[in-house]
Amino acid sequence: MAKRKYREQLPPGFVGASGAEIFNRMLLDQGVDLMFGFPGGAVLPIFDVLFDSSIKFVMSRHEQGAIHMAEGFAKATGRTGAVIATSGPGATNLVTGLANAHMDSSPLVAFTGQVRSHLIGNDAFQEADMTGISRPVTKHNFLVKRVEDLGRVIREAFHIASTGRPGPVLVDIAVDATINTLDEPVNLEMDLPGYKPRTSGHVRQIKAATDVINASERPVLYVGGGVVHSGATDEMRAVAEKGRLPVTTTLLGLGTFDESNPLALQMLGMHGSATANYAVQECDCLVAVGARFDDRVTGKLETFAPRAKIIHIDIDPTSISKNVKVDIPVVGDARDILTKMLEYVETVDRTPWLEKIAEWKARYPFAYEKGSGGIKPQEVVERIGELTNHDAVIATGVGQHQMWAAQFYGWRKPRQIITSGGLGTMGFGVPSAIGAQCGRPEATVIDIDGDGSFSMTMGEVVTAVQNDLPVKFVVMDNEYLGMVRQWQEMFYDRRYSATPHPCPDLVKVAEGFGARGMRVTEPGELADALNEMLKHPGPVVLVAAVDPGENVFPMVPAGKSLHEMELGRLA
Numbered sequence: 300m301a302k303r304k305y306r307e308q309l310p311p312g313f314v315g316a317s318g319a320e321i322f323n324r325m326l327l328d329q330g331v332d333l334m335f336g337f338p339g340g341a342v343l344p345i346f347d348v349l350f351d352s353s354i355k356f357v358m359s360r361h362e363q364g365a366i367h368m369a370e371g372f373a374k375a376t377g378r379t380g381a382v383i384a385t386s387g388p389g390a391t392n393l394v395t396g397l398a399n400a401h402m403d404s405s406p407l408v409a410f411t412g413q414v415r416s417h418l419i420g421n422d423a424f425q426e427a428d429m430t431g432i433s434r435p436v437t438k439h440n441f442l443v444k445r446v447e448d449l450g451r452v453i454r455e456a457f458h459i460a461s462t463g464r465p466g467p468v469l470v471d472i473a474v475d476a477t478i479n480t481l482d483e484p485v486n487l488e489m490d491l492p493g494y495k496p497r498t499s500g501h502v503r504q505i506k507a508a509t510d511v512i513n514a515s516e517r518p519v520l521y522v523g524g525g526v527v528h529s530g531a532t533d534e535m536r537a538v539a540e541k542g543r544l545p546v547t548t549t550l551l552g553l554g555t556f557d558e559s560n561p562l563a564l565q566m567l568g569m570h571g572s573a574t575a576n577y578a579v580q581e582c583d584c585l586v587a588v589g590a591r592f593d594d595r596v597t598g599k600l601e602t603f604a605p606r607a608k609i610i611h612i613d614i615d616p617t618s619i620s621k622n623v624k625v626d627i628p629v630v631g632d633a634r635d636i637l638t639k640m641l642e643y644v645e646t647v648d649r650t651p652w653l654e655k656i657a658e659w660k661a662r663y664p665f666a667y668e669k670g671s672g673g674i675k676p677q678e679v680v681e682r683i684g685e686l687t688n689h690d691a692v693i694a695t696g697v698g699q700h701q702m703w704a705a706q707f708y709g710w711r712k713p714r715q716i717i718t719s720g721g722l723g724t725m726g727f728g729v730p731s732a733i734g735a736q737c738g739r740p741e742a743t744v745i746d747i748d749g750d751g752s753f754s755m756t757m758g759e760v761v762t763a764v765q766n767d768l769p770v771k772f773v774v775m776d777n778e779y780l781g782m783v784r785q786w787q788e789m790f791y792d793r794r795y796s797a798t799p800h801p802c803p804d805l806v807k808v809a810e811g812f813g814a815r816g817m818r819v820t821e822p823g824e825l826a827d828a829l830n831e832m833l834k835h836p837g838p839v840v841l842v843a844a845v846d847p848g849e850n851v852f853p854m855v856p857a858g859k860s861l862h863e864m865e866l867g868r869l870a
């Protein structure tokens with residue numbers, strides 16, 4: 300390797316340092332030891348510095364891959380993900396990833412190159428107005444035109460991304476701001492007068508909320524991704540157990556409450572458990588914690604939780620009463636609020652309610668019919684759960700397989716599920732699993748993917764191979780864009796328009812990328828194939844030919860109430 304050209308330790312006030320050197324220094328100071336991205340002209344000065352940097356760089360094959368990797372890293376570790384792309388097409392390739400992170404409140408800082416500051420607005424080569432384009436899909440964004448501003452802005456970006464309700468922040472940097480050097484010492488003090496995320500909950504509100512909980516006969520805790528972000532899992536479990544409160548989680552809340560706990564209702568909503576949905580409809584007190592009443596959760600709003608007093612604990616005041624009228628809001632950090640709540644929550648005898656719930660659970664477990672039509676996708680997930688002792692990190696694509704993963708894995712811990720919740724981005728599985736493995740090298744990371752979703756980003760398998768990341772990709776190949784096919788079957792007279800999805804030979808594709816490729820077609824061979832996959836030290840693509848006719852149940856048809864769900868084979 301060429302001799303080191305750049306300094307990592309900079310003089311006081313960064314005098315004499317270039318913008319690119321400052322970039323590197325500031326990232327190190329923010330604790331970034333790993334970054335994802337893809338190079339280009341407008342970020343050449345930064346990449347030149349990265350060549351010498353102690354920050355590890357993972358190059359993706361597409362910028363969308365890089366930003367999903369950064370989000371997978373963030374979801375798996377709780378740390379802020381960092382990603383870099385060049386101006387123009389490199390930058391616009393990040394947009395889906397920004398939107399995804401925005402919807403799921405994932406802490407992320409995305410850096411994009413921009414044309415020279417004097418050319419901005421000129422339709423210069425590879426110019427795109429990234430602050431304009433990204434405004435609706437970021438928590439905040441910055442355009443840096445002067446090297447003097449770069450250090451401070453990077454600090455502010457990481458601060459905004461990771462505090463309050465986390466989210467993606469974009470920093471667009473004119474290339475001259477990375478080339479120019481500083482003549483005078485620079486001030487790195489953050490300057491964010493309007494940004495004051497509330498962290499501590501109001502005690503009067505907390506008491507009012509707990510009074511309602513204590514007086515209720517049929518309470519339900521409804522827990523979302525906010526509990527993961529705030530690290531409030533233990534506090535939430537303590538409140539649930541002390542108060543004898545059954546707990547249902549959203550897709551992004553999976554793992555915050557051990558599903559083997561008798562108080563667990565599992566996931567709620569469109570493809571949630573019948574128990575969770577019935578419990579929400581019958582409860583007299585619904586306590587939402589770090590959840591935002593998404594329409595996939597509530598079904599028809601007018602009839603959602605019709606008998607309940609609603610308590611909403613959330614760090615983001617703008618999500619209070621946004622979709623559902625809330626009786627008692629408590630704004631602040633979930634961990635802080637739940638810690639205080641634990642004092643006031645009383646242990647109430649709720650035997651009749653808990654018996655009713657036990658009855659529903661016995662009658663309506665997530666279920667499927669074994670024995671006909673080849674390998675059942677649900678069984679693939681169940682087996683993966685058993686073989687990994689419910690302890691793996693599981694990424695998913697979007698579709699039926701994602702819902703089966705949510706229903707059948709058996710979640711135990713937070714940060715186990717890496718999935719695209721709010722945006723529902725097909726193609727999220729492959730790169731997010733890679734990012735998760737980067738952040739948690741010791742963990743078993745498995746991408747439970749669909750043939751359609753996998754096809755969108757499978758080019759990144761080579762990124763796993765070349766970075767020695769032993770990610771396991773299980774492709775549930777039903778030869779369809781299955782979730783859309785299911786809607787066509789149920790609501791469009793089985794007219795399968797553009798949903799049959801024949802794949803190339805994915806085993807050969809995997810081998811071409813340098814991964815191990817495997818295929819399993821017989822139910823009797825499934826367990827052995829999964830075992831072999833898990834034992835293999837490197838990345839594996841295991842294609843499981845699954846029953847193409849299988850549908851996800853329960854299902855609350857769009858616009859219907861939760862209790863009107865179709866139970867499918869359970870009925």
Ligand SMILES: Cc1ncc(C[n+]2csc(CCOP(=O)(O)OP(=O)(O)O)c2C)c(N)n1
Nearest residue numbers: 698699700723725749750751752780781782
């Ligand atoms: C980028 C993107 N395009 C389109 C969709 C709409 N969509 C949702 S699920 C789905 C089918 C997914 O197919 P596959 O990955 O094979 O999963 P399956 O449902 O078959 O398990 C489609 C097309 C989407 N969610 N994301």
Ligand SMILES: [Mg+2]
Nearest residue numbers: 749750779781
């Ligand atoms: Mg499919």
